[in-house]
Amino acid sequence: MTSDLISIKILRSILYQDNARWNHPVNYYPYNSIYFIRGGDGHIRVGDTQWDLLPGYAYLIPANTMFSCWCDRFIDKLYVDVNVEILPGYDVFSPLDTPRQIELGLPEIEAILSANDSSSLKSMLYLKGSVTTAISLFLDEGHMVPDREMLQFQDLLLTIEKNLSAKLTVAEIARIHNYNPTVLSRRFKRVFSCSLKQYIERLLLDRIKQELLVTDKSIKEIAAQYQFCDPYYLSNYFKKYVTYSPKQYRKVSRPMGS
CATH class of the missing domain: 1.10.10.60 (Homeodomain-like)
Structure with a gap:
């Protein structure tokens, strides 16, 4: 398989900061969402399993996963909605039904958030590159290679x-x-x-x-x-x-x- 089969399309990326008003009992989106956490005490839950949103970490919520999200006091994050197609219309994360977590470190999270806040071409490419790197880290080795x-x-x-x-x-x-x-x-x-x-x-x-x-x-x-x-x-x-x-x-x- 060659890399030109893979299409990564960022639908939007939004820096979000709020207090305990961030409380959404039901979410169900047709795209993958990645949370880059800078601070706060947020949580997500799928079924009976809960993930605490730790600063310096990134979290993938696969498309068409029903989940809830909330925080105890405040949340500070960048969320990126993205399609990752390994074949036209066939999302690489489609078999997954639970979130995944990776540690990036606060300096990398800060750099990603700074890139999102800039309109320069250099920053846009850095953001897309960082999202692409995170996507690769969420995958298992050999995950979903088309036969x-x-x-x-x-x-x-x-x-x-x-x-x-x-x-x-x-x-x-x-x-x-x-x-x-x-x-x-x-x-x-x-x-x-x-x-x-x-x-x-x-x-x-x-x-x-x-x-x-x-x-x-x-x-x-x-x-x-x-x-x-x-x-x-x-x-x-x-x-x-x-x-x-x-x-x-x-x-x-x-x-x-x-």
């Missing part, structure tokens, strides 16, 4: 990524790549443990969630971008999987120092 069959789907996954919309069908993907739709669906499920239709729907849903959480686009704009016939159809599609309407999801889930 040969997965790599054979690289062009097909790229087609999905480039054409992702409510109108994209298995039949259209099969036509583009000269497959029989039934044969393609069967082979895809054997390799990825989900049907191609499920994969498209999951990816589309995650992209819509990201639009709702990290942009200020209207529901109408998002519906047009992903080729839903109108905002009402998008809302019905979204509620089928999430329970909330897109507007409600944005209101209750948009991070405020999460």
